[in-house]
Amino acid sequence: MQLTKKCPKYTYRKDGVYYFSKAVRKDLLDLYCKPRIVKCLGTRSPQSAQFVSKAMLAKLEDYWLGVRLKRMEVPAAELLVHARSAYSSELPLMSDALDAYVQIKGPDKSKLFAPHAKRNVSYLIECLGDRPLDCYNGHDAGKFRDWLADKGLGRSSQQRIFSVVKAIVNFNIREFGLNCRNAFSGVYLPSETIKKRQPISLTRIRKLQEECVKLDDDIRWLVALISDTGMRLSEAVGLRQQDLKLDHDVPHVALVPHATRRLKTDSSERLIPLVGASLWAANRIHESTNSEYCFPRYCSDSVCNSNSASAAINKWIKTIAGPDAVIHGLRHSFRDRLRAVEAPVDLIDQLGGWSLQSVGQGYGDGYPLRNLQLWMGKLD
Numbered sequence: 001m002q003l004t005k006k007c008p009k010y011t012y013r014k015d016g017v018y019y020f021s022k023a024v025r026k027d028l029l030d031l032y033c034k035p036r037i038v039k040c041l042g043t044r045s046p047q048s049a050q051f052v053s054k055a056m057l058a059k060l061e062d063y064w065l066g067v068r069l070k071r072m073e074v075p076a077a078e079l080l081v082h083a084r085s086a087y088s089s090e091l092p093l094m095s096d097a098l099d100a101y102v103q104i105k106g107p108d109k110s111k112l113f114a115p116h117a118k119r120n121v122s123y124l125i126e127c128l129g130d131r132p133l134d135c136y137n138g139h140d141a142g143k144f145r146d147w148l149a150d151k152g153l154g155r156s157s158q159q160r161i162f163s164v165v166k167a168i169v170n171f172n173i174r175e176f177g178l179n180c181r182n183a184f185s186g187v188y189l190p191s192e193t194i195k196k197r198q199p200i201s202l203t204r205i206r207k208l209q210e211e212c213v214k215l216d217d218d219i220r221w222l223v224a225l226i227s228d229t230g231m232r233l234s235e236a237v238g239l240r241q242q243d244l245k246l247d248h249d250v251p252h253v254a255l256v257p258h259a260t261r262r263l264k265t266d267s268s269e270r271l272i273p274l275v276g277a278s279l280w281a282a283n284r285i286h287e288s289t290n291s292e293y294c295f296p297r298y299c300s301d302s303v304c305n306s307n308s309a310s311a312a313i314n315k316w317i318k319t320i321a322g323p324d325a326v327i328h329g330l331r332h333s334f335r336d337r338l339r340a341v342e343a344p345v346d347l348i349d350q351l352g353g354w355s356l357q358s359v360g361q362g363y364g365d366g367y368p369l370r371n372l373q374l375w376m377g378k379l380d
Contacts, residue, residue, distance in 0.1 A: 008050035010057055011041065018049035020056050028064055089132035091180060094121060097133055097172040104175065110262050111303065120164040123148065133169055134180035141187045155189050162187060199332035202380055204321040209277040211320055218289075218297055221281040223313060226327065228278035228379065229253060230334030230352045233313075233327050234261060234306040235268065239294040244274075244282045250369040251279055255353070261304040268353035273373040341378040351376070 011018050018041045024032050037060070041052050092100070098121045102114045127147040128140050148158045162184055169182045200208075205227055212220035212227075226236050231253075238261025243254050251274040257263045274282050285294045293299045298309045313327045321329075331352070338348045349355070350366045 008046060008053055011049050011053050016044050017041070018043055018046070018053075020053050022057065022060065025064060028067060031067070087132050087135045089134050091132040091134045091178055092172060092176070093130050093132055094125060094136075094168075095130050097168050100175065101168045101171050105171065111260065117164055117168065120161045121168065123161060124165055133172060133178065136183040138183055138187070141184045144184075145187055145189065149190075155191065158189055162189070198324055198329060199336050200321050200325050200329040202333070202337070204325065205330065205333060208317065208320050212277065213280065216284065218285075218295055219309075219312060219316065221284050222295055222309065223317070223327065223330075224277040224281035225253075225285075226278075227330050228276040228334075228376075229272045229274070230331050231255070231272070232264065232268075232331060232353075233310055234304065235263065235353075237261070237295050237298045237306045237309050238304045239299075240292050241286065241289065241294060242292070244286060244294065246274075246282060246286055248369075250373045251282070252369055252373075253278075253282065258304075260299060260301065263353075265353070265355060267349070267355055270350060270353050271369055271372070272351055273369060273376050275373070275376045275379070337379050338375070340380060341375065343375045343378075347372065347375060 007013055007018065010020060010022050012021055013019070020037070020039045020041055022037045024035050024037060029035060039056065041049050043049050043052065098117060102117055106114050124144060127144050128136065145158060145162070148161060153161070166182055166184045169184060172178060173180065173182065209224055209227055212224040222233075222236055225231070226233065229236075235255055238258055239253065239255075240258065243256065245252050245254055252271050253274060255263065255268065255270050255272065257269065263269055272278075289296065295309070298305045310327060314325075317325050317327060335348060335352060335354075338351065347367050351372060
């Protein structure tokens with residue numbers, strides 16, 4: 001019995017004629033319309049088929065290697081003196097885009113605007129290198145996300161970083177008419193469970209206020225001021241003496257933006273009557289503080305450091321109001337206390353500086369101080 005001769009590697013025989021057959025590598029499937037390359041070698045000779053198939057395979061592997069090298073990031077591109085030379089693009093580098101963003105938008109922003117933007121972009125450049133804007137792609141954005149996660153940053157931190165990077169790229173695309181897409185838009189960020197911040201109970205608020213009066217120092221004045229006004233911590237920390245209107249018929253605090261402390265939204269600019277513990281705190285600040293700032297420990301002409309205030313205050317609050325209590329919980333409680341006395345929703349929004357719920361709420365000048373004082377006088 002005669003044995004059938006084995007076909008040379010990467011070939012098969014059909015009707016006596018040899019064909020070359022090679023599966024496309026998985027990482028290169030996007031280049032081809034079919035997952036396998038099949039070519040007729042035009043010979044019936046096994047020796048010729050072996051020679052031609054080897055030559056064809058060598059040429060194919062050389063081509064695939066060139067494609068892989070072209071797709072590969074330049075090793076240590078972030079260390080190049082002229083990063084642009086690694087890429088065939090005339091668009092601005094990410095570092096140039098950052099400079100334009102800060103120079104054009106920065107003058108109207110807070111002093112933290114530029115440092116925050118530079119820090120977030122420094123993460124991107126450390127991970128991916130300083131490239132022209134059109135030389136980042138969706139895969140790079142995903143790699144950046146994973147790199148941030150490996151550094152221990154949670155979803156909220158990743159979201160803040162990506163929002164800044166996206167804003168910088170979008171700004172440059174619009175400002176300079178660049179013809180590229182924003183590779184950092186639409187990146188999937190994994191969800192995380194965010195624990196809802198709980199309000200502080202009225203009993204514990206009263207206990208906090210009692211302790212504030214006993215200890216009677218600037219940190220306690222700050223807590224007491226917030227407890228019966230519902231201000232955000234940064235709003236209170238950035239107050240100036242001139243913002244406390246104690247000689248008015250209705251003592252109140254005028255929340256307005258300052259150079260070192262902007263307000264969160266347009267509706268955050270407001271007047272809040274001073275009652276109860278907040279009136280006591282305002283008087284103590286006026287009597288005892290020589291600075292133009294109400295809390296010079298945390299605010300000056302150059303900085304408003306509400307983060308430091310938060311760390312010190314929250315540590316103390318937990319010893320009085322429980323391990324889950326934080327200063328922002330007083331703002332949640334303020335809204336609940338106004339609900340409890342059946343205050344109108346638009347009045348509550350006006351006092352807390354919350355966004356208006358309807359167009360109609362924006363009509364007119366809102367509730368006058370005397371009406372606000374009457375409602376706040378009903379607080380338990």
